[in-house]
Amino acid sequence: xxxxxxxxxxxxxxxxxxxxxxxxxxxxxxxxxxxxxxxxxxxxxxxxxxxxxxxxxxxxxxxxxxxxxxxxxxxxxxxxxxxxxxxxxxxxxxxxxxxxxxxxxxxxxxxxxxxxxxxxxxxxxxxxxxxxxxxxxxxxxxxxxxxxxxxxxxxxxxxxxxxxxxxxxxxxxxxxxxxxxxxxxxxxxxxxxxxxxxxxxxxxxxxxxxxxxxxxxxxxxxxxxxxxxxxxxxxxxxxxxxxxxxxxxxxxxxxxxxxxxxxxxxxxxxxxxxxxxxxxxxxxxxxxxxxxxxxxxxxxxxxxxxxxxxxxxxxxxxxxxxxxxxxxxxxxxxxxxxxxxxxxxxxxxxxxxxxxxxxxxxxxxxxxxxxxxxxxxxxxxxxxxxxxxxxxxxxxxxxxxxxxxxxxxxxxxxxxxxxxxxxxxxxxxxxxxxxxxxxxxxxxxxxxxxxxxxxxxxxxxxxxxxxxxxxxxxxxxxxxxxxxxxxxxxxxxxxxxxxxxxxxxxxxxxxxxxxxxxxxxxxxxxxxxxxxxxxxxxxxxxxxxxxxxxxxxxxxxxxxxxxxxxxxxxxxxxxxxxxxxxxxxxxxxxxxxxxxxxxxxxxxxxxxxxxxxxx
Ligand code: G6P
Numbered sequence: 001x002x003x004x005x006x007x008x009x010x011x012x013x014x015x016x017x018x019x020x021x022x023x024x025x026x027x028x029x030x031x032x033x034x035x036x037x038x039x040x041x042x043x044x045x046x047x048x049x050x051x052x053x054x055x056x057x058x059x060x061x062x063x064x065x066x067x068x069x070x071x072x073x074x075x076x077x078x079x080x081x082x083x084x085x086x087x088x089x090x091x092x093x094x095x096x097x098x099x100x101x102x103x104x105x106x107x108x109x110x111x112x113x114x115x116x117x118x119x120x121x122x123x124x125x126x127x128x129x130x131x132x133x134x135x136x137x138x139x140x141x142x143x144x145x146x147x148x149x150x151x152x153x154x155x156x157x158x159x160x161x162x163x164x165x166x167x168x169x170x171x172x173x174x175x176x177x178x179x180x181x182x183x184x185x186x187x188x189x190x191x192x193x194x195x196x197x198x199x200x201x202x203x204x205x206x207x208x209x210x211x212x213x214x215x216x217x218x219x220x221x222x223x224x225x226x227x228x229x230x231x232x233x234x235x236x237x238x239x240x241x242x243x244x245x246x247x248x249x250x251x252x253x254x255x256x257x258x259x260x261x262x263x264x265x266x267x268x269x270x271x272x273x274x275x276x277x278x279x280x281x282x283x284x285x286x287x288x289x290x291x292x293x294x295x296x297x298x299x300x301x302x303x304x305x306x307x308x309x310x311x312x313x314x315x316x317x318x319x320x321x322x323x324x325x326x327x328x329x330x331x332x333x334x335x336x337x338x339x340x341x342x343x344x345x346x347x348x349x350x351x352x353x354x355x356x357x358x359x360x361x362x363x364x365x366x367x368x369x370x371x372x373x374x375x376x377x378x379x380x381x382x383x384x385x386x387x388x389x390x391x392x393x394x395x396x397x398x399x400x401x402x403x404x405x406x407x408x409x410x411x412x413x414x415x416x417x418x419x420x421x422x423x424x425x426x427x428x429x430x431x432x433x434x435x436x437x438x439x440x441x442x443x444x445x446x447x448x449x450x451x452x453x454x455x456x457x458x459x460x461x462x463x464x465x466x467x468x469x470x471x472x473x474x475x476x477x478x479x480x481x482x483x484x485x486x487x488x489x490x491x492x493x494x495x496x497x498x499x500x501x502x503x504x505x506x507x508x509x510x511x512x513x514x515x516x517x518x519x520x521x522x523x524x525x526x527x528x529x530x531x532x533x534x535x536x537x538x539x540x541x542x543x544x545x546x547x548x549x550x551x552x553x554x555x556x557x558x559x560x561x562x563x564x565x566x567x568x569x570x571x572x573x574x575x576x577x578x579x580x581x582x583x584x585x586x587x588x589x590x591x592x593x594x595x596x597x598x599x600x601x602x603x604x605x606x607x608x609x610x611x612x613x614x615x
Contacts, residue, residue, distance in 0.1 A: 002085075002100040002613070003029065003071040004180065005197050006161040006171045008218045009188025010065065012036075014057060016190065017069035020197035021050045026257065026403035028609030029071035030079035035086040035096040036064030037168035043096065045084040065188075065218070066168050068161045070098035073609050076106070077123025087122060089130035094165040095137065099126040100193055101158030101178035102614050109153070129154065133162055144215045144224070145231060147172045151213065152230045157359065157614070161191055170217040174226075175208040178613050179357050179386055182206040182214060182221060184239060189216040193613075195242045195384050196401060203242045207384065212237070242384060244401070256602045258404030258496070262588050263455060268409040269416050269581075270448040271398040276420060277445055282437060284424050287377060288393035294375045295428050298348040300327040302373065304336055304364040305352040306612070308407040308491065309414060312379075313352050314484035315580050316418035323577070324426035333364035334615070343372035350377045352418075354402055354410035355611040356385020363615075365390055379417050381410050395421070404603045405610045406495045408588050411488065415581045416447060443578055453572050454585035458593075460569045461586050464551055465593030468499065471522055475513060476503040476587075477543075478526040479536050485580045486526055489587030496595040496605050506539035517548040519565075524590070526583050529555040529574035540566075553586050555579075 003024030007013035017034050032053045033045030042062045046052045050071065070085035077083040086096040103109070106125035109132060114120065118131040132153065136146035143164050151160075157177025163170070173180055173191045183190035185202035191214075192198050195205055208214065211227035212235065224232025254260035261268075270277075275286055284291040301320060303313035313330040320328040333351075337360060349368045353361045356378065365376060365387070377393040381402065388394050397413035423440045426432040432440070468474065474493060478486030483505045490501035504513050506525070517523065523543050527536055537560065543550055550566045555574040562568050575582050595602045 002073050002193070003197065004068075004098050004100055004159060004161055004191065004193040006068045006098070006173060006191040006216070007188060008066040008169065008171055008216050009185070010218055011187065012063040013065060013067045013188070014063050016201055017067050018050065018054050018057065019200050020192055021053070021069050021071055023197045023199070024071055024194055025050055026405070026603070026610050028405050028604055029073045031072045031081065031084035032070065033072075033084040033086055034062070034067055034069035035088070035163065036062050036067035037163060037165065038064035041088065041094055041096055041163075041165045043086060043088065045081050047079055047081055047084065064168065066163060066171055068096060068098045068163055068171060075102060075614060076125045083122045083124050085126060087124060087127045087130040089118065089127075089134035090137075095130060095134050095143070095162055097126060097130045097133065097160055097162050099129055099158055099160045100613060102156045103128055103154050103158060104156040105154065129160055137164070143167065143170070143172050144213060147174050148213050148224070148226045148230055148232045151176055151226060159193060170215055172213065172215050173208070174213040176210060180208050182208065182216065184221065188218045189221050191216065195244055199242070199244060205240050205242050205384070206237045207240065207389070208237065240384070244384070256404065258406055258408060258592055258602050261402055261404050261409045262585070262592060264400065265409045265412050265455070265585065266448040266452040268399040268413050269451055271400070272413040272416050273420065273444050273447065274398070276441060279441065282420070282424050282427055282441065284428065286420065286424070287395050291393050294348065294393060295425060297346060298375065298425070299346040300344060301329070301350055302347050302368065303328065303330040303350045303352060304333045304361055304368065306333050306358050306360055308411045308488060309352040309354060309361070311484045311488040311491070312411055312414035312418060313350070314487070315415055315481055316422065318481035319419060319422040319577065320425065323422050323431065324429060325431050326425055326429070331364070333358070333360040337364040337367045341371065343368070345372055345374050347373055348375050348377060349373045350379060351387050351391060352379045352414055353385075353387050354381045354407055356380040356382040356387035357611045357613050359613050359615050362386055362390065379414055381413070403610075405605055405608050406492055406591070412451065412581050412584055415584070416444070419577060420444065443576065447578055447581065450572065450575055450578060450582055451585060454582045457569050457571065457586050458589050461589040462593045464567065464569070465590055465597055468497070468522060468590070468594045469597040471499060471520065473516070473521055474499055474501040475516065475521060475523045476501060477506040477509065477523060477539065478503065479506045479532040480530065481580050482526045482528060482583060485583050485587070486524075488584060489524060489526070489590070492588055492591035493594060495608060496591050496600060496602055497598050498600060498606070499594065506536050509539050509542055514542060514546065517543055517546045519547050519549060521548060523548050523550050524587070525550060525552045527552050527554040527558050527560055528579045528583060529558045530579065533558060553583060
């Protein structure tokens with residue numbers, strides 16, 4: 001998704017801008033650009049990768065002590081150089097703008113500005129901002145005021161950074177619904193949509209709030225808020241020291257970030273559960289200092305999430321109902337936010353998100369609060385994210401930065417966290433004997449080693465992957481708590497290999513999808529040795545009898561034998577509640593190896609973004 005970097009410093013800011021864009025690359029984008037100021041505004045844009053922009057900037061010797069830069073993920077208008085940011089306006093009052101998010105009233109604004117004589121050269125909503133700011137700048141002759149007056153007219157959720165040719169010593173930034181932060185450095189001041197973009201220059205960050213507009217020069221900054229006063233009231237915002245890890249973003253010995261992240265899972269799960277490893281018992285305080293009180297008032301859960309995080313919620317639903325005896329609903333955030341659900345004030349709302357910036361998840365959570373839900377919990381991988389700041393309780397999945405667009409270690413650490421939540425709630429509701437609690441702590445301590453052992457099947461999975469590369473479709477089957485794991489397996493395969501894959505609850509097979517089964521349709525089945533194994537075996541027979549080719553991930557004790565058209569990879573013996581986490585690993589490896597064989601862009605699959613900060 002779009003990324004923003006802005007800088008004003010003593011020296012040339014081009015290296016800071018480009019480094020920032022490289023660090024934001026993982027979010028997904030289709031074009032990139034920058035403007036630097038050196039007597040005049042120098043703009044460089046490309047539809048290629050940031051590496052291409054680096055080359056162009058070098059060739060054109062673009063430099064300056066202030067600049068703004070952007071990676072664009074197309075929403076309005078195709079990915080093209082013409083639509084790439086920054087967008088500019090004006091001749092005498094020339095200004096440049098980069099923008100994340102969406103301007104909802106851009107069509108009406110465009111018509112109005114065109115009537116005033118502004119000429120549009122792109123299809124973007126962003127160009128409206130450039131002309132509108134230029135328009136107000138003519139009246140006010142002050143860029144900060146011009147930005148404040150402009151945002152009063154813009155509807156939507158967005159973050160912008162603006163600079164002006166005649167004042168090359170400052171940049172103006174504004175936040176309204178999309179993340180934006182300031183970085184305060186020794187050599188200058190900076191702005192970005194994500195803290196990781198600025199780690200090379202500073203760790204001192206200010207997270208802007210809704211309606212904040214800030215002016216930065218190389219030594220100073222000031223912030224005003226425009227929510228109640230269109231010209232802005234001065235406000236103070238706290239400075240935080242970021243503790244994001246710098247090194248965690250390097251690829252190390254791996255070929256892809258996704259590969260690195262799959263193999264980091266034992267460590268990521270261990271970090272996430274660290275507090276439990278040394279504990280004698282499980283305490284609600286792990287979720288926040290008020291968790292005990294809130295959990296004892298809670299009679300049910302509502303989980304809101306998108307994509308892979310939604311699948312984690314579906315697994316948790318089985319755990320929460322079975323182990324803690326708690327009713328749990330799981331909803332796709334983009335659906336929930338536009339329904340009229342009935343709120344129960346005693347329902348704990350749980351937002352699950354890797355990034356903590358997914359627009360639909362944030363909006364669904366706010367909506368749930370508005371409807372009357374009183375308490376919320378974030379399960380999130382980014383400590384400095386909007387989601388974490390929006391909830392009463394929080395639990396960090398300490399997976400480290402996840403760069404590959406297809407989520408892997410974030411998912412398994414979300415599952416580990418949700419299992420811990422389940423056990424905590426079960427204990428508080430007297431559903432867990434002391435002995436059972438000790439068994440659970442032991443099982444959680446064993447989880448990193450168990451994940452490591454699931455990774456061992458990689459060579460066998462790689463052999464299967466060769467057969468998948470030629471296929472156009474695949475079916476994934478699971479039952480019970482492994483049905484969402486089948487959904488996640490299908491999602492991974494389609495995201496990175498572009499093979500059309502669908503998951504079904506195996507019992508649903510004969511209600512439709514069986515019609516698709518022939519020798520060209522690989523059918524992947526998850527076959528743990530649980531109470532549904534007998535039922536699943538009958539479903540597999542249905543596929544086998546129709547000439548389908550079965551690829552079964554079985555537990556060592558599942559007793560499924562290989563035969564013609566029935567291939568089996570065995571994991572360790574059945575791991576009880578941990579089983580869905582362990583069965584996820586081979587499915588990630590399958591998607592990864594199929595994508596490798598197909599030569600797709602594993603870490604940045606086409607059309608997808610890592611953090612979806614627009615609706
Ligand atoms: C995007 C990503 C997915 C992710 C989803 C939700 O679609 O490509 O990998 O699962 O957003 O993201 P979140 O950060 O909220 O977990």
